[in-house]
Amino acid sequence: MLAMGATVKSIGSSSSPDSDYTGQEFQIECFRCGECCTRYQVRLSLIEARRVADGLGLSLDAFLEKYVDKRWLGLSSFLLRLEDGACIFLERKAVNRERLCLIHHLKPGACRDWAPNLYRKECRGALAKHWNLTVNETGQVEGSTEDIKRFHGFIESIRREAKNRYGLPNAISC
Numbered sequence: 001m002l003a004m005g006a007t008v009k010s011i012g013s014s015s016s017p018d019s020d021y022t023g024q025e026f027q028i029e030c031f032r033c034g035e036c037c038t039r040y041q042v043r044l045s046l047i048e049a050r051r052v053a054d055g056l057g058l059s060l061d062a063f064l065e066k067y068v069d070k071r072w073l074g075l076s077s078f079l080l081r082l083e084d085g086a087c088i089f090l091e092r093k094a095v096n097r098e099r100l101c102l103i104h105h106l107k108p109g110a111c112r113d114w115a116p117n118l119y120r121k122e123c124r125g126a127l128a129k130h131w132n133l134t135v136n137e138t139g140q141v142e143g144s145t146e147d148i149k150r151f152h153g154f155i156e157s158i159r160r161e162a163k164n165r166y167g168l169p170n171a172i173s174c
Helices: 035-039 046-055 060-067 121-131 145-166
Strands: 003-005 026-028 043-045 077-079 090-092 099-101
Touching: 035 121, 043 046, 046 060, 046 077, 121 145
Parallel strands: none
Antiparallel strands: 003 026, 043 077, 090 099
């Protein structure tokens, strides 16, 4: 589902080319824009830092040295370093607008708790910046038919990838 609670014009959907998605809230699926990864610096606990370090095959000291912002002098929590204005673990694909988390399977709680939403300025900004789309006061995504179609095609490609890679029917995870 592209949007819950919002009415989103869906061009080329599996049901009907002119169908609308509706639901209870203005939640949307993550469209991998990376805005949340560029606007905020991720805070992680010592336990999360150890889990990520282990997952990367690094000692805690090596992980802290390489990936943690040295300006944050925390002993029980840390900030991930930014590189080129984004989280150090954000990969920008040159081929499309997609941004990927290199530690998706090890994500800290702050990242797992992030919920894309049509009310979030970050999500609205990314729709405008990357897709020339806006969201009106009723939660409807607006733009040219071509832009909506391109965006919907991109979301469908992410869904197919998730289904093929993880066996997930329609889920997209940030």
